[in-house]
Amino acid sequence: MLMCEQFLVNKYGKVTAGVWVAIVIQFTVVTLINTAYSAITLLVVDAATPGTLGAVNGLAQMLASGFRGLAPSVASSLFALSLDSQIAGGYFVYIVLLGVAITGTRCTLNKKWDFE
Structure with missing residues (x-):
């Protein structure tokens, strides 16, 4: 998200309302991401049998x-490579990270969870 804010500031030469909207969206997404850690832990605990709960949770x-x-x-190495080689205008690292995020999201949407 920092890329979006940086792009907007560079384009307009100052902090505009669009930058503030991007900041609010970023804080909202970060809050949701922090909530996701608890959800992932609950899914791991729910998926394990009582006898393997400790091992599965530890793993x-x-x-x-x-x-x-x-x-x-x-990510830092990829960022340096992006800037040094000017792959995709120096934004290649963000393209890769977006691909990872989309892939992870798709993986979670394909699973039909059966909660008892």
Whole structure:
């Protein structure tokens, strides 16, 4: 979302109402993302059987921590590559991250959850 705000400020040369709207949207999305962490934990707990709950929860937390630790270095490297090579005008990193977000969203929408 920072890209959108940066683009608007660069285009108009000042902070406009559109930039403030983008900031409000960004804060709304961040709130929803923080809520999603709790929802993911509940889905993991619901999917595990009582005998495997500890192992499944531990594995899920370990993988989540690993990816959260790896993601900043990958994103920073991709950002540097985008700017250095001027791929897609330097915005290639945002295209890749948007693709990851869309793929994750599609994966969650394809699953039909059966809650008892």
